[in-house]
Every structure is written in C-alpha cells, then in structure tokens.
Amino acid sequence: MKYFIKRVGFMALTIFAVCALTFFLMNVIPGGTAKLVLKHTFVGLEESVTDEQLNQISDKYDLDAPLYLQFFRWIKEAVFRGDIGTSYVFKKPVLYLLALRLPATIQLAVMSMLIAILTGVSLGIYSAIRENKISDHILRIVTLFGVSMPGFWVALLLILIFSLRLKLVPVTGYGSLENLLLPAAALSLHSVAAVMRVTRTSMLETLGQEYIRFAKAKGLPLWKIVSRHALKNAMLPVITVIGFQMGSLLGGAVVIEKIFAWPGIGSLLVDSISARDLPVVQGCVLAIVMMFLFVHFLVDMLYTHLDPRIRYG
Amino acid sequence: MDNVFTNRLRKKNFSLPEAYGSQFVKRVFQRKDMLFALAALLLFAGLSIFAPLLSPYDPNAIDLKNKNLNPSEEHLLGTDYLGRDLLSRILIGARTSLSIASGVVLISLFLGTATGCAAGYYGGFVDESISRVTDIFLSFPSVIFALTIMGALGAGVFNLMLALSIVHWAKYARMMRGQVLSIKKQEFVLSAITGGAGDFYIIRKHIVPNAIATLFVLATIDFGHVILSIATLSFLGIGLPADVPEWGAMLSAGKEFMRTAPYQTIFPGLAITFIVIIFSILGDGMRDILDPNHEGGEID
Numbered sequence: 001m002k003y004f005i006k007r008v009g010f011m012a013l014t015i016f017a018v019c020a021l022t023f024f025l026m027n028v029i030p031g032g033t034a035k036l037v038l039k040h041t042f043v044g045l046e047e048s049v050t051d052e053q054l055n056q057i058s059d060k061y062d063l064d065a066p067l068y069l070q071f072f073r074w075i076k077e078a079v080f081r082g083d084i085g086t087s088y089v090f091k092k093p094v095l096y097l098l099a100l101r102l103p104a105t106i107q108l109a110v111m112s113m114l115i116a117i118l119t120g121v122s123l124g125i126y127s128a129i130r131e132n133k134i135s136d137h138i139l140r141i142v143t144l145f146g147v148s149m150p151g152f153w154v155a156l157l158l159i160l161i162f163s164l165r166l167k168l169v170p171v172t173g174y175g176s177l178e179n180l181l182l183p184a185a186a187l188s189l190h191s192v193a194a195v196m197r198v199t200r201t202s203m204l205e206t207l208g209q210e211y212i213r214f215a216k217a218k219g220l221p222l223w224k225i226v227s228r229h230a231l232k233n234a235m236l237p238v239i240t241v242i243g244f245q246m247g248s249l250l251g252g253a254v255v256i257e258k259i260f261a262w263p264g265i266g267s268l269l270v271d272s273i274s275a276r277d278l279p280v281v282q283g284c285v286l287a288i289v290m291m292f293l294f295v296h297f298l299v300d301m302l303y304t305h306l307d308p309r310i311r312y313g
Numbered sequence: 314m315d316n317v318f319t320n321r322l323r324k325k326n327f328s329l330p331e332a333y334g335s336q337f338v339k340r341v342f343q344r345k346d347m348l349f350a351l352a353a354l355l356l357f358a359g360l361s362i363f364a365p366l367l368s369p370y371d372p373n374a375i376d377l378k379n380k381n382l383n384p385s386e387e388h389l390l391g392t393d394y395l396g397r398d399l400l401s402r403i404l405i406g407a408r409t410s411l412s413i414a415s416g417v418v419l420i421s422l423f424l425g426t427a428t429g430c431a432a433g434y435y436g437g438f439v440d441e442s443i444s445r446v447t448d449i450f451l452s453f454p455s456v457i458f459a460l461t462i463m464g465a466l467g468a469g470v471f472n473l474m475l476a477l478s479i480v481h482w483a484k485y486a487r488m489m490r491g492q493v494l495s496i497k498k499q500e501f502v503l504s505a506i507t508g509g510a511g512d513f514y515i516i517r518k519h520i521v522p523n524a525i526a527t528l529f530v531l532a533t534i535d536f537g538h539v540i541l542s543i544a545t546l547s548f549l550g551i552g553l554p555a556d557v558p559e560w561g562a563m564l565s566a567g568k569e570f571m572r573t574a575p576y577q578t579i580f581p582g583l584a585i586t587f588i589v590i591i592f593s594i595l596g597d598g599m600r601d602i603l604d605p606n607h608e609g610g611e612i613d
Contacts, residue, residue, distance in 0.1 A: 010448070017449045025465040148589035150541050150561070152548050153582035156568055160575055251456030255545055259568075269457070270549055273464035285461055289453045296452070 011293050018289045023071050026278045085279030094283035105264035111184040116191035124199025146193025152255040155186035172261040183260045187252050191245040198241045206234040243299035250288050340602045350594040361407035368401035372558050381574040391576045403584050405558045413474055414539040418532050420478040425485020433493025450483035463551045473552050477542055488531055492524035534596030537589040544585050560585050
C-alpha cells in the first residue's frame with residue numbers, strides 16, 4: 001500500500017513537472033503570445049493589427065502577468081474547473097479537441113500493442129526453442145532490421161507495396177479495420193522486434209533452469225514444458241519491456257498518424273506545433289504523458305503482483 | 314524512486330567489466346559481426362568525410378529538366394523533385410546525421426557523466442534531487458519531448474542538437490550514478506579516501522576510468538537512437554531547415570512522388586537503416602563482451 005501511494009505521488013509530481021516544463025518552453029518564443037493569437041484571428045491581415053488590439057488580447061488572456069502567475073492560474077483552472085485552455089486556431093476548448101482525437105490514438109496504440117505482444121512473444125518462444133538453428137538465425141536478423149528501421153520509413157514502404165502496387169488497402173482513412181491495418185503494422189514493428197528479443201533471451205534463461213531439466217527428464221513433451229512451466233517465469237522481463245515499448249509506441253504514433261492522416265492526438269500535436277497553437281500543444285503533451293504514465297503504472301502493479309520480491313525488496 | 318522500471322534500470326548497471334584495453338580489442342576482433350560492422354562504420358565515416366569529393370553532382374544543384382528521374386547511368390540513384398542528384402544528397406546527408414548525432418552523444422555523455430557522478434559520489438540531498446530530475450526526464454516519451462522543445466526553439470542544427478541532448482542526458486546520468494555507487498565500495502577507492510585523496514582526484518583517477526567503458530557501450534547503442542530521432546524530427550519538418558540535406562527530410566519530400574518515383578522513398582530509408590544497424594551490432598557486441606550475463610533487454 002505504501003508502495004502504491006509512493007507511485008501515485010511520483011506520477012503526480014511527473015505530471016506537474018511536465019506541465020511546468022511545456023508551459024515555460026512554449027512561452028519562451030520571441031514575439032509574444034498576444035501577436036500569435038491575433039495572427040490566427042486575422043489571417044493575412046497581420047500587418048494592420050494595432051497596438052490597441054494587442055492590448056485588448058493581452059487583457060483578455062491576461063498575458064502581461066508574470067509567467068509564473070500565468071502558470072499557476074492555468075494549473076488552478078485545470079485542477080478546479082477542468083479547463084486547460086482554448087485553442088487559438090480552432091477557438092474551441094482544448095479538452096474538447098482532445099476528447100475528439102483520443103479514441104483514434106487509443107485504437108491505434110492498443111492494436112499495435114496487441115500485434116507486438118502476440119507476434120513478439122510467439123516468435124520469441126519459437127526462436128528460443130530452435131536456438132542456433134537456421135530459423136533462429138533468420139528471426140534474429142529480422143529483429144535486427146525491425147529495431148533499426150525507422151517506423152515512418154516502414155510506413156512508407158507498406159503504403160508503396162500494399163496500397164500503391166497491390167491496391168489491397170486504401171492509403172488513408174479512418175473507421176474500418178482495413179484502415180487500421182497498415183498504421184498498426186508500421187507502428188508495431190519496432191515493438192514486435194523488441195518484445196521478441198527479450199522473450200527469446202528470457203525463455204532461453206528459463207529453459208536452462210533445473211526444474212525444466214527435471215520436467216524434460218520426466219518425459220514431458222516440449223510444448224507442455226513451455227506452456228506449463230517456462231512461460232510464466234519467462235514473462236517477467238517481457239512485461240517490463242512492454243511497459244518501455246509503450247513510450248516508443250506513443251512517440252512513434254505521432255509520425256505514423258501524420259503519414260496516414262490518422263485523426264489522433266499525435267497528428268494534432270504536430271499540426272499544433274507547426275501552427276504554434278500553444279494551448280493545444282500543451283494539452284496534447286499532457287494527454288500523451290498521462291497515457292504513458294498510466295500504462296507504466298498498470299504494468300508496474302502487474303509486475304509487483306507477479307513478483308512479490310519487489311514489494312518486500 | 315522505487316518502481317519496477319527504475320529498479321530494473323539500476324539492476325542493468327553492468328558489473329565491473331571483465332575485459333579491458335587490449336583484451337577488449339582482441340575480443341572485438343574475434344567476433345565476425347562486429348568486425349563487419351566496424352568496417353561498415355569506417356566506410357560510412359569515410360564517405361561522409363569525403364562526400365564533397367566523391368559525390369558526382371552538387372547536392373544542391375537544381376535541375377528542373379531532370380526531376381524525379383529513376384536510377385540510370387547518369388544518376389545512379391535517380392533525382393528528386395527539384396532534379397537534385399539523390400546519391401550526392403545521400404552522401405552529404407550522412408555528414409549531417411553523423412555530425413549532429415556525434416554532437417548530441419558527446420554533450421549527453423558529458424552532462425550525464427557529470428551529474429551522475431555528483432549524484433552517486435556525494436549521495437544524500439544531491440543524489441535525491443538529481444535522481445528525481447532524471448526520473449522525470451526518463452518518464453516521458455523522448456520523441457514527444459524533443460518535438461515540444463523543437464516547437465519552442467524552431468528548426469536549426471544547433472537547436473536540434475540542444476533539444477536531443479536535453480532528452481538524452483538522463484540515461485547517462487542514471488547509468489553513471491549506478492556505476493559510481495558500485496565503484497565507490499571497491500577497496501582501491503576506500504584506500505584512496507583513507508590516504509587523504511581529494512574528491513576530485515578520486516573521481517578523476519579512480520571512478521571515471523572504471524566507469525567509462527560501460528558508458529561508451531550505452532553511447533554506442535544510443536548513437537543509433539539519436540540518428541533515428543534526427544530523421545524522425547526532420548521527417549516531420551520540425552528538425553532542420555529545408556535546405557540542409559538530411560535523410561528524414563529527403564524521405565518526407567520523396568513521399569509526395571511515391572506513385573511515379575518510388576526510389577526517393579527507398580534509398581534514404583535504406584541509408585538510415587544501415588547506419589542504425591551498424592550501431593546496434595556494435596553496441597550489442599560491446600555489451601556482450603563487457604557483461605556476458607546481461608538480459609538482452611532494451612532500454613528506450
């Protein structure tokens with residue numbers, strides 16, 4: 001329980017630090033926020049903006065106050081009223097925009113994670129069983145490519161092959177399983193390779209244990225040894241890696257979403273950075289970090305549950 | 314902070330290396346994959362250093378009459394949408410990636426070593442505060458973090474280096490801290506303390522030389538990651554200014570012509586993949602040599 005409270009405390013601290021960091025980063029831009037707001041209000045008429053209008057905007061958003069006061073006001077609004085700002089570009093509450101985009105990102109992330117776990121774990125076990133056979137070597141070379149190829153390049157190659165040449169799936173679109181396949185495949189490749197590597201190593205280690213040799217001596221068939229005895233013990237490091245992979249998955253999702261015009265938080269983040277829509281940037285970063293921390297927390301709890309040594313260690 | 318991830322990271326601090334100096338070099342030469350990777354790396358480095366001499370065309374020369382050409386004898390890898398020679402641009406691109414990545418790795422290595430050393434050596438409040446900061450830096454996705462910083466700073470070689478260093482230093486700090494903690498307990502350090510040696514002397518003469526091999530392994534593995542991050546950010550158009558030849562940016566420009574000129578989306582990606590593979594073979598191999606019992610897990 002104490003461990004649990006400590007974990008939650010650390011999460012709160014991290015979220016606060018991330019908010020502060022992005023807030024101050026986003027406000028160091030030369031030129032001032034007021035001009036930025038106006039720029040989005042009068043597109044193409046930036047030159048005719050008067051000082052009076054600038055002051056009005058400054059008053060409205062209270063931009064003349066010192067930065068730390070602005071930050072505390074932002075935090076206060078966020079915590080007590082659930083208001084994390086209004087987009088300069090869309091003129092809508094950031095929370096609304098995020099809620100609109102969140103399902104797409106979760107869909108993509110969950111699908112990729114599922115692909116990564118299923119293929120990664122099964123190929124890893126297969127590779128471990130066939131240690132130093134030809135299929136093991138081939139799989140290891142494939143993983144080497146898997147962790148080294150940039151995700152966005154894989155995405156482009158998949159589009160090139162499956163959409164443009166074979167015309168099997170559409171390039172972009174959102175809604176059906178057909179649309180989800182290519183982005184999820186491109187996004188998961190790195191994780192598949194990473195999960196597979198760890199599964200292989202951990203499985204090999206477990207298969208070398210005394211009790212496995214005993215099970216072999218007893219005459220149990222290989223599949224039974226793996227599924228009944230080895231798998232459970234070999235999974236601990238795999239769970240950790242899955243937690244780590246969530247980070248690279250959410251990071252990778254930004255690029256993949258952009259390529260496939262996937263209406264998720266990642267593409268919103270990139271567009272907002274290009275448009276300097278600061279409240280939205282802040283909101284997107286916050287949402288991604290919270291998802292990331294949440295998954296880490298879940299994995300962490302699962303791990304503590306499976307391996308009691310940590311609780312008492 | 315005690316959570317599974319940090320605990321596991323701490324466990325990953327390799328035990329003191331078994332192989333050092335000439336022994337280390339000898340083991341590298343015994344492994345065919347590492348020799349191959351080393352040769353490939355030297356080749357890449359050579360190509361990027363001599364790129365201006367080797368490239369058949371001026372990488373920035375625009376030739377609109379010959380745009381989007383497929384590979385031919387004149388243009389071995391074809392041309393891009395402005396008629397620039399792809400081979401020349403890929404060669405110069407190696408320069409961009411390798412030099413920025415070297416900068417990032419050196420800065421993070423230096424920053425991380427210094428802070429990690431301070432945390433591990435002095436302990437107490439110093440350790441507490443530095444460790445908490447590294448925990449926070451490590452607890453969110455690095456690409457997102459770099460993206461946000463670039464959004465604030467704007468595109469540019471220096472900005473990119475700065476942003477990626479801010480993102481990457483914490484890994485080194487954590488590893489260095491763990492190293493220092495284990496070295497500090499060794500007898501030679503205790504005897505140096507008893508002998509009245511100053512802190513700085515002990516750090517310089519005993520701690521850094523014993524920890525540096527492990528940090529170099531991390532730096533080698535990280536090098537590949539940094540190259541991937543550079544490519545990703547440029548691909549999104551928030552890394553480097555448009556006129557700098559860079560593989561990620563080339564892919565981004567080439568994807569618009571995928572239907573008619575697919576070569577533009579193939580070759581720069583191949584270049585990125587090869588260089589990253591080289592660093593991952595080297596890094597994994599070095600880790601195997603230094604610590605034969607590692608778990609093979611990956612830290613991202």
